[in-house]
Amino acid sequence: MSEHALDHLIKILSSLPNLGPRSARRVALHIIQNKETLMRPLAHTLLDAADTIQSCLVCGNLDTQSPCHICEDYKRNESVLCIVASVSDVWAIERTGHYKGHYHVLGGVLSAIDGIAPKDLNLDRLKIRIQNQDFEEIIIALSATVDGQTTAHYITDLLSDLNLTITGLARGIPMGGELDFLDEGTIGTAFKSRKNVE
Ligand SMILES: [Zn+2]
Numbered sequence: 001m002s003e004h005a006l007d008h009l010i011k012i013l014s015s016l017p018n019l020g021p022r023s024a025r026r027v028a029l030h031i032i033q034n035k036e037t038l039m040r041p042l043a044h045t046l047l048d049a050a051d052t053i054q055s056c057l058v059c060g061n062l063d064t065q066s067p068c069h070i071c072e073d074y075k076r077n078e079s080v081l082c083i084v085a086s087v088s089d090v091w092a093i094e095r096t097g098h099y100k101g102h103y104h105v106l107g108g109v110l111s112a113i114d115g116i117a118p119k120d121l122n123l124d125r126l127k128i129r130i131q132n133q134d135f136e137e138i139i140i141a142l143s144a145t146v147d148g149q150t151t152a153h154y155i156t157d158l159l160s161d162l163n164l165t166i167t168g169l170a171r172g173i174p175m176g177g178e179l180d181f182l183d184e185g186t187i188g189t190a191f192k193s194r195k196n197v198e
Pocket of ligand 1: 056060069070071
């Protein structure tokens with residue numbers, strides 16, 4: 001491995017979330033020292049994932065197929081739709097095992113600071129989906145951050161003329177809490193004690 005390739009590897013690794021240059025160097029060294037057992041399998045897995053993983057055209061989840069396995073699962077409750085900001089939230093909620101409805105992934109939340117406007121989110125498809133399918137309940141499961149709550153209000157307004165039951169996660173979600181960082185028990189409790197959104 002040339003010095004240049006090593007620098008390149010560290011640079012790419014340090015662009016990963018929660019990995020600064022120092023930890024990136026440590027990870028790079030670990031990968032290099034385990035070339036056959038880790039480095040090559042990792043490279044193959046990444047290439048394979050890059051070729052096969054796609055965004056579900058129905059809900060925005062990531063899967064090797066579109067519609068994704070959750071959208072195609074006939075055993076799930078078709079009358080409940082849970083709106084989340086990101087795929088990591090789908091994973092977090094699935095880990096609880098409490099929720100058996102469908103999802104809609106927005107791909108972020110509205111943010112004045114980050115310049116994320118309604119057109120940047122997966123909202124058009126959300127409205128079409130809700131208009132074309134008889135959902136009995138829409139759960140808005142967004143983080144208890146200012147941006148998350150702003151987005152929740154925006155969606156509630158957007159759907160207000162459709163005469164739906166819209167609920168939000170309740171008790172258990174701390175203010176400023178990102179769903180992805182909460183434990184399964186907390187998310188599960190918040191789901192069970194969800195309440196109607198005004
Ligand atoms: Zn899907």
